[in-house]
Amino acid sequence: MNFRTIITIVVLLLFISLSTESKAYQEIEVTDGGTVQGKAKMTGKMPYPRVYHLILFPNIDMCSEVETDDEMNRVLDDFKISEDGGLKDVVITLEHIEAGKSFNKEPIMINSEDCKFTPDVNVVRQGEAFQVNNLDAVMHNSQVYQAERGKIIQNLPVPPEEIIDGKVTFQKKYKIFQMICGMHEFMQTWGYRVQNPYYYITKLGGEFKIDNIPPGDYNLNAWHYLMKPQNQKINIAKNETIDINFSFNADKIVRPIYETIKSGRIKKDAVYPGTAKGRELGR
Numbered sequence: 496m497n498f499r500t501i502i503t504i505v506v507l508l509l510f511i512s513l514s515t516e517s518k519a520y521q522e523i524e525v526t527d528g529g530t531v532q533g534k535a536k537m538t539g540k541m542p543y544p545r546v547y548h549l550i551l552f553p554n555i556d557m558c559s560e561v562e563t564d565d566e567m568n569r570v571l572d573d574f575k576i577s578e579d580g581g582l583k584d585v586v587i588t589l590e591h592i593e594a595g596k597s598f599n600k601e602p603i604m605i606n607s608e609d610c611k612f613t614p615d616v617n618v619v620r621q622g623e624a625f626q627v628n629n630l631d632a633v634m635h636n637s638q639v640y641q642a643e644r645g646k647i648i649q650n651l652p653v654p655p656e657e658i659i660d661g662k663v664t665f666q667k668k669y670k671i672f673q674m675i676c677g678m679h680e681f682m683q684t685w686g687y688r689v690q691n692p693y694y695y696i697t698k699l700g701g702e703f704k705i706d707n708i709p710p711g712d713y714n715l716n717a718w719h720y721l722m723k724p725q726n727q728k729i730n731i732a733k734n735e736t737i738d739i740n741f742s743f744n745a746d747k748i749v750r751p752i753y754e755t756i757k758s759g760r761i762k763k764d765a766v767y768p769g770t771a772k773g774r775e776l777g778r
Contacts, residue, residue, distance in 0.1 A: 520691045521594040528596075528707040529731035533738050535585040535701045535717055537576050539745035541771040543761045545571040545754055547681040554633045558610035558679060568762070569610075569681045573721050574745075576771035581701025582719065582743060584616040589693035589705060590714040596707045598692040604628060605674065605684055607635050607653065612674060612684035616720065618694055619663050619672065619686040626660055627674075629653040636677035637661070642685075642720075643669045650677075671720070685720040710735075717741040721748050 546568040549555045555567070562570050575583035603625035606613050610631065619625070627637050632655045639649040639661065648666075653659050663672055665688055676682035695703040708731045716726045722743050729737060754760040 520592070520598060522597050523594045523709075525596050525707050525709050527733035528709060529733065529735040529737070530704065530706040530708065531589070531715060531729060531731065531737050531739055532704040533702070533740045535582045535587070535697050535703065535719075535741045535743070536580040537574060537582045537743045537745055537771075538580060541576065541775045542574050542745050542748055543772055544770055545573065545681075545760050546762050547571070547760075552679050552681075554610065554631075554679070557631060557633060558681075560609040561611055570770070571681055571683070572770040574771055575699060577699050577701060579700075581697070581699060583697055583699045583701065584719065585697040585701070585703075585741070585743075586616065586618060586687045586689075586716075586718045587695045587697065587703045587705065587741075588618075588687070588689055588716045588718070589691070589708065590716060592691045592693055592709065592711075592713060595709050596692055600692065602626070603686075605637075607631055607637075607676070607682065610635075610676075610679050610682055612676070612682050615684055616696055617684070617686045618689045618696065620689060621665055622662065624660060624662050626658050627651060627653050628658045629655060631655060634678065635682065638675050638677045639663070640673045640675065641666060641669050642671035642673045648672070673720070687718055715739055717743075719743060721750060723747060723749055 549559055549567045549569055552558065558569060559567060564570055603617050603619060605625060606628045608630040629635050634655060635653045637651040637653055638647050640646060641648050649661055651659055651661050670688040672686040674684045693705050693708060695705055697703050710731050710733050712730050714726050715729050716724055718724045725741050727739055729739065
C-alpha cells in the first residue's frame with residue numbers, strides 16, 4: 496500500500512465520520528409541533544409466565560421473598576396486562592427525526608433487590624453510562640448482552656450493598672441489550688436504544704403520548720422484548736394530534752427454544768396469582 500493510497504483512505508474515513516456527526520440529533524425550538532397518542536394492547540389468550548426453580552440457584556432464602564409460587568419457582572411475568580388488555584413496558588419510538596425538542600434523559604439506575612432487577616425496561620442512548628445499585632446482602636454478577644447477537648459486551652460483578660458504573664456501547668445498528676445476573680438467571684432487565692427524545696415506555700394501561708413533534712413524515716415503532724416489533728408510517732401536520740394503536744397477538748410470542756413449555760421453562764400449573772394468565776384461569 497503506497498502513501499497516496501493511505502492518504503486517500505484517511506480522507507474517506509474523515510469524510511464518513513463528519514457525515515455521521517452531521518446526522519446526529521440536533522436540539523431546536525419546535526413551533527407548531529404535533530402529537531401522537533394511543534395504546535398498546537395484547538389480544539388472545541394470555542401468555543404463561545416463565546419459571547425458574549430456586550433450588551437450582553444460590554441464596555434461595557433471599558430470592559424467594561418475591562414473585563415465588565408454592566413450589567419455590569421464581570415466576571417471571573413478562574406480560575403485565577391491564578383488565579382491558581393494555582400492555583406495559585412497550586417502548587414506543589419515533590424514528591427519522593434529525594432535529595427537535597431537547598434530549599434531556601433521566602440517568603439509568605438499575606436496582607437489584609430480593610434477587611430482582613428493576614425496572615424491567617429502560618431506554619438507552621449510544622455510549623450512555625448507567626449504574627447498578629445492589630441492595631441485597633449477596634453478590635450479583637451483572638452480564639450485559641447485545642441481545643440481537645447473544646454476545647456479552649460487559650461483565651459487572653456487584654458486591655453486596657454497593658453501586659457500580661457501566662456503559663452501553665452498541666455495535667453497528669443493534670438496538671437491544673439485556674442484563675442477566677450470572678448467578679441468578681431469573682434476574683433480567685432489558686434496554687432499547689433511542690436516538691432522539693421522542694419515545695415513551697407504556698405503563699400498565701398501555702397508553703402512550705409523544706408531543707412537540709416537528710411536522711413531517713416518520714416511522715412510529717412499538718417494541719416489546721418478547722414480541723416482534725411493529726411499526727407504522729405517520730404524517731404529523733402543524734398542531735395536529737393523531738391517534739395510533741398497536742395490537743400484539745399473544746400467540747406470536749418470540750421465545751428462545753430453551754424457554755418453552757417443552758424445555759420446562761414454561762409450566763402450565765405454575766401460575767403466580769395476580770398475573771394476567773392467573774386472572775384468565777381464575778387463580
